[in-house]
Amino acid sequence: MSAAVAAILVLFAGLFSVFCAVKDYDWFMNSSRAWLFVKLFGRNGARAFYVLLGLFLVGMSIFLFVR
Numbered sequence: 428m429s430a431a432v433a434a435i436l437v438l439f440a441g442l443f444s445v446f447c448a449v450k451d452y453d454w455f456m457n458s459s460r461a462w463l464f465v466k467l468f469g470r471n472g473a474r475a476f477y478v479l480l481g482l483f484l485v486g487m488s489i490f491l492f493v494r
Contacts, residue, residue: 434491441484448477 447455455461455477456470464473 430491430494434488437484437491438488441481441486441488444477444481444484446481448474448481 451470451474456465456473461473461477464476467473468476
């Protein structure tokens with residue numbers, strides 16, 4: 428897989444994470460993968476975590492694309 432394709436996939440994953448956390452979708456926050464973070468940080472803390480994670484992924488995609 429080329430670096431550009433990887434960067435685009437990481438970008439979409441980051442944007443998806445930010446979008447779902449901001450919109451507070453139940454199906455996203457009640458998923459088995461988010462359960463641990465909701466239990467540790469509460470729902471709003473998990474939302475903040477997923478926004479930060481998404482922003483990190485967007486930053487990484489920019490780094491991969493530029494590199």
